[in-house]
Amino acid sequence: MKSNPLISHALLFGVCLMIAVELAVRIFFQDNMSGRFEYGFHPSAGFIEEDGQVHLKRTGGRRFRPQSFTVEPPEGVFRIFVIGDSVTRGSSVESSYAGRLAVELKARGISAESYNLGIGGHGARRKHLTLVHSLNYKPDLVVLHINNSNEFEDEREFLRSTEFNSWHPRNWPMKSIALRRVYEMKTEKVFWRWIPASIRISQAKNDADAEIVAMSSEGATERWNQRVQEMTGESTRVAMAKNIPILLVSQAYIIEDVNEGRRLEDNGLEKIAEDHVTNGVFHLSMKQVLENLEFEPLYADRSHLRAEGHEVMAKAIVRKLIDSGIVSLKK
Amino acid sequence: MNFVSFQYGCLLLAAFILFWISPRPWRIRLLFAASYLFYMAWDVRFVALLLASSTTYYLCGLGIANKQKSPGKITALALLPGVWLALCSVFEIQGKTVSNEVLIAAFSFLPVMLGANQLIGEMPSDQGRRKGFLWLALGINLGLLGFFKYFNFFAESVGSLVEQFGLSSSWTLTHIILPVGISFYTFQAISYIVDIKNKKIEPTDCFITFATYLAFFPQLIAGPIERSTKLLPQLIAPAKWDISHLHIGLRLLLIGFFKKLFVADNCAILANHVFAADNPEINTAWALLGVLAFAFQIYGDFSGYSDIARGSARLLGIELSLNFRFPYFALNPSEFWRRWHITLSTWFRDYVYIPLGGNQGAWGATCRNLAVAMVLAGLWHGAAWTFILWGAYHACLLMAFHYSPRWQQACESGRAAKLACWIGMCGLTLIGWAIFRSDSMFQFYLWFTGIFQWQVTGAMEWEKPARWLLLHIGPLLLLQWATLKERDEASLDHHHWATRGFIYLLLFVFTATSMVNDQEFIYFQF
Numbered sequence: 009m010k011s012n013p014l015i016s017h018a019l020l021f022g023v024c025l026m027i028a029v030e031l032a033v034r035i036f037f038q039d040n041m042s043g044r045f046e047y048g049f050h051p052s053a054g055f056i057e058e059d060g061q062v063h064l065k066r067t068g069g070r071r072f073r074p075q076s077f078t079v080e081p082p083e084g085v086f087r088i089f090v091i092g093d094s095v096t097r098g099s100s101v102e103s104s105y106a107g108r109l110a111v112e113l114k115a116r117g118i119s120a121e122s123y124n125l126g127i128g129g130h131g132a133r134r135k136h137l138t139l140v141h142s143l144n145y146k147p148d149l150v151v152l153h154i155n156n157s158n159e160f161e162d163e164r165e166f167l168r169s170t171e172f173n174s175w176h177p178r179n180w181p182m183k184s185i186a187l188r189r190v191y192e193m194k195t196e197k198v199f200w201r202w203i204p205a206s207i208r209i210s211q212a213k214n215d216a217d218a219e220i221v222a223m224s225s226e227g228a229t230e231r232w233n234q235r236v237q238e239m240t241g242e243s244t245r246v247a248m249a250k251n252i253p254i255l256l257v258s259q260a261y262i263i264e265d266v267n268e269g270r271r272l273e274d275n276g277l278e279k280i281a282e283d284h285v286t287n288g289v290f291h292l293s294m295k296q297v298l299e300n301l302e303f304e305p306l307y308a309d310r311s312h313l314r315a316e317g318h319e320v321m322a323k324a325i326v327r328k329l330i331d332s333g334i335v336s337l338k339k
Numbered sequence: 340m341n342f343v344s345f346q347y348g349c350l351l352l353a354a355f356i357l358f359w360i361s362p363r364p365w366r367i368r369l370l371f372a373a374s375y376l377f378y379m380a381w382d383v384r385f386v387a388l389l390l391a392s393s394t395t396y397y398l399c400g401l402g403i404a405n406k407q408k409s410p411g412k413i414t415a416l417a418l419l420p421g422v423w424l425a426l427c428s429v430f431e432i433q434g435k436t437v438s439n440e441v442l443i444a445a446f447s448f449l450p451v452m453l454g455a456n457q458l459i460g461e462m463p464s465d466q467g468r469r470k471g472f473l474w475l476a477l478g479i480n481l482g483l484l485g486f487f488k489y490f491n492f493f494a495e496s497v498g499s500l501v502e503q504f505g506l507s508s509s510w511t512l513t514h515i516i517l518p519v520g521i522s523f524y525t526f527q528a529i530s531y532i533v534d535i536k537n538k539k540i541e542p543t544d545c546f547i548t549f550a551t552y553l554a555f556f557p558q559l560i561a562g563p564i565e566r567s568t569k570l571l572p573q574l575i576a577p578a579k580w581d582i583s584h585l586h587i588g589l590r591l592l593l594i595g596f597f598k599k600l601f602v603a604d605n606c607a608i609l610a611n612h613v614f615a616a617d618n619p620e621i622n623t624a625w626a627l628l629g630v631l632a633f634a635f636q637i638y639g640d641f642s643g644y645s646d647i648a649r650g651s652a653r654l655l656g657i658e659l660s661l662n663f664r665f666p667y668f669a670l671n672p673s674e675f676w677r678r679w680h681i682t683l684s685t686w687f688r689d690y691v692y693i694p695l696g697g698n699q700g701a702w703g704a705t706c707r708n709l710a711v712a713m714v715l716a717g718l719w720h721g722a723a724w725t726f727i728l729w730g731a732y733h734a735c736l737l738m739a740f741h742y743s744p745r746w747q748q749a750c751e752s753g754r755a756a757k758l759a760c761w762i763g764m765c766g767l768t769l770i771g772w773a774i775f776r777s778d779s780m781f782q783f784y785l786w787f788t789g790i791f792q793w794q795v796t797g798a799m800e801w802e803k804p805a806r807w808l809l810l811h812i813g814p815l816l817l818l819q820w821a822t823l824k825e826r827d828e829a830s831l832d833h834h835h836w837a838t839r840g841f842i843y844l845l846l847f848v849f850t851a852t853s854m855v856n857d858q859e860f861i862y863f864q865f
């Protein structure tokens with residue numbers, strides 16, 4: 009009588025198939041998957057160094073707009089990194105205020121290069137990690153766009169990255185990049201798009217809980233502002249330790265006021281930025297720049313700017329750099 | 340300790356390893372220990388209830404067969420529940436407290452058992468003694484089930500009725516916690532005692548074996564409701580090691596987890612929304628979507644649980660009964676009940692319907708027997724009017740089918756007639772599930788009126804949620820299609836090993852990437 013093998017052919021075949029898929033993903037999508045499941049909490053994901061060049065890529069959970077620069081800054085060129093979220097990111101590098109800074113400075117006879125390191129959905133914690141790594145490429149100035157609307161997303165992604173790295177057997181299947189990707193697609197492309205928000209909120213049972221709790225709980229803004237306050241302090245300390253000036257740009261939102269109609273609001277961000285202003289740390293308020301203008305056409309929605317808005321901001325930042333002596337200070 | 344938990348995985352793995360390396364005489368003790376450990380994880384105090392049930396049925400079973408134990412042994416066994424509760428009280432295990440009244444009740448079990456054994460054992464006629472022990476066992480255990488499960492329901496119902504007459508009920512209801520699995524192990528024990536009474540089996544002489552039969556951990560909480568003729572022999576003479584136990588066990592576990600985590604938990608998202616308390620924004624589309632989602636939720640949940648139970652038991656060399664066999668492919672109510680929760684429906688058939696006379700009597704008697712059996716089956720699921728209505732509804736369907744030769748003929752006719760029967764049966768089943776799922780009659784009314792309201796202000800779009808539902812029931816239907824010709828829904832043996840391997844991989848991917856969800860098994864509450 010033929011005895012059964014310890015591991016059945018079917019099981020063996022299934023396991024081999026799974027391993028083959030996993031290997032294929034790891035080999036053929038190496039760049040795309042590198043640091044993917046750190047969700048932006050990986051210290052260097054998205055910065056690819058090759059032959060003395062740094063390539064900013066959409067990889068490792070950091071969806072940078074593709075750009076390249078030299079590891080060592082060119083002599084006599086003022087290098088600016090602009091770190092922020094979707095507001096900073098804009099609809100293209102060229103139309104964003106980050107991209108326009110170099111153009112505006114060059115128009116004033118100052119040789120400069122500026123790079124857009126804005127990533128949609130990044131909050132204070134992840135911006136800080138991007139900033140820390142970017143300092144390795146010796147910028148002459150870092151512009152840090154501070155905002156408090158992405159903290160819930162930062163929290164959710166932090167929980168995800170923690171969960172992915174946890175020892176619990178529940179997460180063991182998620183060590184497979186292929187499985188993790190399928191899981192993410194299901195959560196983000198299917199669950200979030202196919203299930204109405206009210207149902208998701210009433211039955212929050214997954215890793216989106218952080219967002220739901222963040223959006224619906226009382227005192228959320230206060231809590232997130234506390235986080236922004238702490239992380240901004242940390243970012244300024246790190247930049248100052250390397251003697252690199254930092255300009256804090258505080259976000260302004262359009263809000264509907266019953267009495268005053270539409271107006272700009274800073275959600276307490278101006279105070280946070282002002283608290284950190286010291287020698288080498290500067291502040292520019294988006295609200296103050298825009299509120300005396302016809303601001304509504306400059307916005308695409310209540311927080312994101314159109315190209316025209318970015319242009320206004322770029323000019324204001326350049327004015328600030330010159331007025332504060334940052335440009336002449338360094339070059 | 341939920342099946343979908345790390346703790347259960349550890350318990351099962353430890354039981355699996357220790358079971359197969361232990362000498363055969365030790366295996367039953369090991370299963371006993373694992374089962375009680377499993378039950379303790381829910382609420383340590385209810386172990387006393389399980390011990391009381393085990394003791395009653397064990398002693399009464401022996402009593403019926405005229406093999407009474409000595410007063411000393413009866414004393415030792417009858418003291419177990421009280422001693423256990425006293426230990427819980429002294430050591431405050433799990434931080435649970437035990438009131439003095441409960442302790443007194445537990446220790447009063449001893450004089451009751453001693454007195455009853457003495458009294459019934461001395462009866463002159465054999466028939467009288469047998470009946471005496473049978474009613475003693477049924478009285479104590481159905482009394483416990485009635486108290487824990489139905490007391491508040493009947494008290495509330497009587498209170499409401501009294502208030503209808505302008506009077507006020509003076510009693511106050513206490514919060515009674517329903518011990519998990521009580522409905523399942525009580526029914527399993529009843530089948531044991533009735534089978535002894537009917538001389539179908541001999542009672543077991545070993546208390547540990549009987550207690551394990553009643554508390555066998557894979558099926559303790561939600562079945563399958565096993566018969567003593569099937570499970571006891573497997574406990575008394577454990578199976579020999581064979582690698583097929585591992586293969587089949589793991590396959591059942593995989594399919595069970597797929598049904599629970601991928602199908603049931605994801606369908607629950609929509610069903611819970613539609614049947615949320617007093618949800619007025621229900622239109623035709625959402626009413627249908629909700630009930631369809633619930634139909635697959637409850638099927639995935641319970642048949643998934645049954646597969647996990649069968650898989651866990653199979654790892655220990657024990658074969659449990661089939662509980663589901665493609666229920667939604669049924670063409671008529673009679674077939675549905677031969678495919679849905681098979682161990683419960685056969686239990687009611689054998690211990691309620693047939694003893695009442697089955698379909699052997701006149702038209703009226705058969706209808707009465709069906710009504711009694713099905714209403715009791717409904718009530719078994721829970722103490723609520725919706726469950727009673729659900730039971731009565733299915734009794735009506737069964738009667739209609741029983742006395743409709745055209746319906747019966749259609750089920751045996753060509754494809755078109757069968758298709759019409761199937762569509763009709765699906766619709767009838769869905770109405771039944773709407774009754775079952777509704778928390779109150781008013782909620783069922785809301786759902787029912789929602790069916791006829793195509794346009795409702797504020798109703799959400801339904802197309803995308805419908806896609807979500809299809810995404811989660813599609814793979815289940817494909818799996819069922821792959822096993823349709825088999826007796827067992829989880830059997831894939833007839834496929835080539837490569838096809839099986841591919842199916843395993845898909846099931847694993849679906850299950851592992853199901854979003855983290857911690858929905859309790861529905862049948863745990865019964």
